[in-house]
Amino acid sequence: MTRPVPLTRALISVSDKTGLIDFAQELATRGVEILxxxxTAKAxxxxxxxxxDVAEVTGFPEMMDGRxxxxxxxIHGGLLALRDNEEHLAAMEAHNIQPIDLLVVNLYPFEExxxxxxxxxxxxxxxxxxxxxxIRAASKNHAFVATIVDVEDYPALLAELDANDGATSYEFRQRQAQIAYARTAAYDAAVSTWMAKAIGEETPRRRAFAGKLAQTLRYGENPHQKAAFYLDGSNRPGVATAKQWQGKELSYNNINDTDAAFELVAEFPVNQPAVAIIKHANPCGVATGKTLAEAxxxxxDCDRTSxxxxxxxxxxxxxxxxxxxxxxxFTEVVIAPDATDEAKTVFAVKKNLRLLTTGAxxxxxxxxxxxxxxxxxxxxQDKDNGTITPDDLKVVTKRVPTEQELKDLLFAWTVAKHVKxxxxxxxxxxATVGVGAGQMSRVDxxxxxxxxxxxxxxAMGLTEPLTKGSVVASDAFFPFADGLITAAEAGATAVIQPGGSLRDQEVIDAxxxxxxxMVFTGMRHFRH
Structure with a gap:
């Protein structure tokens, strides 16, 4: 059945009561009976x-603490009955079941x-x-019943009623049914994911992922690819929770790169000014300083071109x-926990620069x-949260790193986790003075x-490469000594790497x- 269905009876039962009264009043002015x-009834x-009250309709009181x-x-007969089916209509008449044309339900705040x-x-x-x-019953019967599960869809329903003389169209009910099933799927995914974690089930037999649309993107990595940005509900500080102060809409690549940049810079203590510059999801410069401007x-200065x-x-x-x-x-995006009014004023003239603040x-x-x-x-997999301390390091060479070399080695190792x-x-x-990423050969x-x-x-007018007197980090072991020799020729004086190669001794000897x-971490940071 695809014709419009007049809305005469609605069941409303909501946990989130945002906008409830205004919405219900609009239904009442249209002559809709509300169960x-x-x-919800009290409000x-x-x-x-x-x-x-639903209890008046069912003849049973709410019981077991509302369960x-x-x-x-x-209730379910009123939601599920096919109104063009004679047997269904006869059953409704025999059992005094009245049809329900609209279900408005948002769920207990499990995720919250x-x-x-x-x-x-x-x-x-x-x-x-x-x-x-x-929700599942009403959505299955969308030939006759409209379902609303999100507060933001209240205006859409009212507009639908106005456009159809108090009825809902089949297309509207179809669309709302899809939204409703996605909501219950996301809800069940949240429950099953939480329960697996609560009982220590690391690899559950079935796994579900869910998200809520935050933004339909112009395109994906390339213009011929469709894309969208979804929120997972975790509220992890970052691009998903950030406030955008200026600039055009973020693109797929902007979001991906901004996330990579913010996750990297978050590795450093908040009392130590740190800055990361990212290009194509790889850092082209990371540094600390006495001030943010210095950082x-x-x-x-690591790579001004990139x-x-x-x-x-x-x-x-x-x-x-x-x-x-x-x-x-020219900079695409700047993301920080916050920004002063003066900084916002500086950026205000840069119309294409997006400024994001996250609060944390x-x-x-x-x-x-x-x-x-x-x-x-x-x-x-688990996110790579691996960290090391000086106590975790194993010195494998005759020379022990100096205090400054050790600091730089740990800095380089932190950055390595975020480089492809x-x-x-x-x-x-x-500060990084050279980054090599994403090559098929480590020596490359x-x-x-x-x-x-x-x-x-x-380019800076210096006579020696920036790597002179530096330290070097490798995200995985050197399979041969050639990579280490190349680093030494570039001026590196100390090395940090996982170790574990069959040729470790050859590399140590070099x-x-x-x-x-050289120090071994016993941990690697592959990032593909």
Whole structure:
């Protein structure tokens, strides 16, 4: 049945009562009879609206702390009955079942309860049963019943009624049914994911992922690809939760690169000004400094060419001095926990620059599950939250790193986690001076990073490459000594790497022959 269905009777039972009264009043002015339950009915009555309790319709009171109230044939019959089916109509008449034309339900706040860190039993009590059952029933019967599960769809329903003389069109009901099934799917996904974690089930038999549309994007990585941005409901500080102060809409690549930049810069203590400049999801400069402006200048000097049109992340409030430095070249996005009014004024004249503030930095140690689609399935893993301390390092060479080398080695290792493999990072005095990323050969990454450092030095009028006197990090072990030898020739004096190669001794010997200090982490940071 595809004709419009007049709306005469609605069942409203909502946890989120945002906009409820105004919405219900609009329905009442259109002559719609309202059925309701519990707190929703109470709120409507207090607003002066006429409401029929579901308990009056079913003949049963709400019981078991509200667990049982809508699970009744009179309710589900009113939602599920096919009104062009003679047998269904006869059953409705025989059992005094009245049709329900509209279901308005939003679910118990399970996701919010979990996000607040509630106890197990509290989370269980916030699993909605009657709501999903009614939503699924009404949505299945969208030939006759409209379903609203999101507050933001109240205006759309009212506009639909106005456009159809108080009725809903089949196309509207279809669309709302799809939205409703996606909501119950996301809800069940949240419950199953939480429960798997709560009982220690690391690889559950079935796994579900869900998201809520935040933005339909102009296109994906390339103009011929369709794309959209979805929120996972975790509220992790970052691009998903940020406030955009200016600039045009973020693109797919902007969002991806901004996330990479902010996750990297969050690795550094908030009392240590740090800046990361990202291009194509790889850092082209990362540095700390006494001020943000100094940190930015040092990061920029790693690779000024690649920084053009890049993404910049800061781990402290963006100030005016830093904003002025950033505004000197074209930048796509700047993201920071906050920004001063003076910094916003500096950026205001840069119409194409997007400024995002998040209010906080993400917790880089928080457990997060990541997934990636492959043909026929998904790869699921924990986010790489691996960190090391000086006590975790094993010195494998005759020479022990100096105090400054050790600081730089740990800095380089932190950056290595955020560089695509094969990754090589040269660092000097708390700033990257060469980054080699994404090469098929580790020695190629070593050479590329060294060459870029030399080019940068020449552009700055220096006679020696920036890598002279630096340390170097490798995200995985050196399979041969050639990569380490190349780093030594570039001027590196100390090396940090996981170790674990069959040729470790060959690499150690090469380091000893050249007077390098080298430490093993026992941990690698592949990033594909």
């Amino acid at each position: 309701s339950t519990g707190g 409507l009555r207090e607003a002066g609206l006429s409401v029929v 049982v109230k809508t699970l009744h044939p009179v 309860t979990v996000a607040k860190g509630a106890a197990y039993d509290d989370c269980i009590e916030n699993i909605d049963i009657g709501g999903p059952a009614m 930015y200048a040092r990061a920029f 920084a053009f049109g890049g993404i910049i992340a800061l781990n402290q409030t963006l100030d005016e001095a830093t904003a002025k430095e950033i505004a000197a070249i 930095l993400p917790d880089v140690k928080a457990p997060i599950t990541t997934f990636r689609q492959v043909a026929g399935g998904f790869l699921v 493999s094969n990754a090589i990072i040269y660092v000097k005095d708390g 990454s070593t050479r590329i990073a060294a060459r870029k450092s030399q080019d940068m030095a020449e 380091a000893n022959e050249r007077g390098l200090a």
